[in-house]
Amino acid sequence: MARKLFWMCAAAGCALALWAIPASAHHSFGAEYDANQPITVTGVVTKIEWTNPHSFIYLDVTDKSGKVANWKFEGYGPGVLYRNGWKKDVSMKPGDHITIFGWRARDGTNWAHSREITLADGKKMMFGPPAGTGDGGNTPAVDVR
Amino acid sequence: MMRVLSFLLTIALVCSATVAFAQTKSTVPRGPDAKPDLTGVWQGGSTIRGSWDEANGGLGVGGSGRNPNTPTILSSNDRPAGREAAPYQEWAAKKVMESFNKRGIDDPTAFCLPGGIPRAVMLGLYPQKIVQTPKEIVILYEYMNVFRIIPLNAKHPEDLLPSYLGDSVGHWEGDTLVVDVTGFNDKTWLAGTGTFHSEDLHITERYTRVDKDQINYEVTMVDPKVFTKPWTLHSTIMLREGTRLQEYICAENNIDPARYEELLKQGIKISR
Numbered sequence: 340m341a342r343k344l345f346w347m348c349a350a351a352g353c354a355l356a357l358w359a360i361p362a363s364a365h366h367s368f369g370a371e372y373d374a375n376q377p378i379t380v381t382g383v384v385t386k387i388e389w390t391n392p393h394s395f396i397y398l399d400v401t402d403k404s405g406k407v408a409n410w411k412f413e414g415y416g417p418g419v420l421y422r423n424g425w426k427k428d429v430s431m432k433p434g435d436h437i438t439i440f441g442w443r444a445r446d447g448t449n450w451a452h453s454r455e456i457t458l459a460d461g462k463k464m465m466f467g468p469p470a471g472t473g474d475g476g477n478t479p480a481v482d483v484r
Numbered sequence: 485m486m487r488v489l490s491f492l493l494t495i496a497l498v499c500s501a502t503v504a505f506a507q508t509k510s511t512v513p514r515g516p517d518a519k520p521d522l523t524g525v526w527q528g529g530s531t532i533r534g535s536w537d538e539a540n541g542g543l544g545v546g547g548s549g550r551n552p553n554t555p556t557i558l559s560s561n562d563r564p565a566g567r568e569a570a571p572y573q574e575w576a577a578k579k580v581m582e583s584f585n586k587r588g589i590d591d592p593t594a595f596c597l598p599g600g601i602p603r604a605v606m607l608g609l610y611p612q613k614i615v616q617t618p619k620e621i622v623i624l625y626e627y628m629n630v631f632r633i634i635p636l637n638a639k640h641p642e643d644l645l646p647s648y649l650g651d652s653v654g655h656w657e658g659d660t661l662v663v664d665v666t667g668f669n670d671k672t673w674l675a676g677t678g679t680f681h682s683e684d685l686h687i688t689e690r691y692t693r694v695d696k697d698q699i700n701y702e703v704t705m706v707d708p709k710v711f712t713k714p715w716t717l718h719s720t721i722m723l724r725e726g727t728r729l730q731e732y733i734c735a736e737n738n739i740d741p742a743r744y745e746e747l748l749k750q751g752i753k754i755s756r
Binding site for chain 2: 421468
């Protein structure tokens with residue numbers, strides 16, 4: 340039992356160590372986007388801005404009635420995308436049919452924060468950080484009194 | 485024949501053992517002055533060895549990086565698990581909480597201002613490059629394209645202008661590089677949402693390269709105007725061979741402050 344407990348603790352420690360890897364945030368994704376509103380949309384890329392501090396993908400999404408709406412998805416800046424395996428103008432181009440998973444803007448507009456993109460060839464890549472990044476996390480730096 | 489083979493095998497074993505021993509003894513690269521050489525491209529806030537791809541899964545930094553449903557990960561704005569609370573005075577702790585409850589929309593970096601110290605050192609999304617010479621050490625941070633020049637065995641100038649990254653001077657204590665930083669403005673966050681400070685901030689950093697892959701980083705922040713006692717944090721900085729620093733021009737397309745303003749104007753609830 341003690342041995343089992345040890346291994347459980349060891350595994351938990353490992354998970355904690357991974358958990359503690361600080362990413363970074365240029366700004367609060369948590370303020371602009373709602374982690375409780377995940378969304379997955381499929382459409383055709385109309386424009387990509389590979390810019391700092393954040394990149395943007397514009398996507399024409401057609402609903403069941405045939406109506407087309409242009410969506411805007413925020414993601415990492417170009418340096419981070421490059422290190423994550425993205426190649427500008429190669430990995431994804433206007434005209435590509437892609438699926439984006441992310442979280443909607445708090446104002447309910449056709450604006451969202453991207454996370455995982457499924458490219459035309461089925462390959463999945465990360466375009467943005469997890470939900471809530473940059474909003475301070477679950478525990479403030481000071482103890483709440 | 486068997487004798488020859490076993491002799492050769494013994495020689496091979498002894499050789500490989502010697503090589504292995506030599507490697508563990510010399511895993512910290514050293515400069516011409518015999519001090520540990522910190523030169524290289526590094527990732528802060530990580531504990532994982534290997535290339536950038538190996539350490540980050542190629543899928544983005546933070547959390548598992550592999551699960552897009554991960555609800556929240558730690559960022560340079562977050563308080564890592566197990567870290568003691570920042571020792572702010574009561575009035576100052578309230579101010580930190582105000583930023584936390586506003587989800588950090590007052591984060592200086594949202595306005596493209598530098599991350600400051602130790603935040604820029606400890607964040608993991610962007611690499612930093614250390615260039616070491618016997619007389620001075622230069623650290624280049626991809627995040628916000630800022631740099632520090634750290635003269636060794638020098639004194640701070642007497643006519644310092646307050647600045648975002650302050651003025652750094654370093655010296656060696658054995659194999660540890662000790663950097664004294666002063667001359668800060670009060671416009672950066674230290675480590676976590678809302679962790680402000682005054683111009684009286686005085687920082688001591690200790691960089692100890694324990695082997696080829698890892699620097700142990702200890703930072704102590706002293707600021708009697710906002711803290712009740714010094715605040716010390718420990719972190720590790722990992723070597724990322726093969727990684728190049730990229731350009732980061734934050735002002736290129738920064739629409740976030742305007743976006744916050746717009747959401748607030750519309751009465752959208754963004755606070756906790």
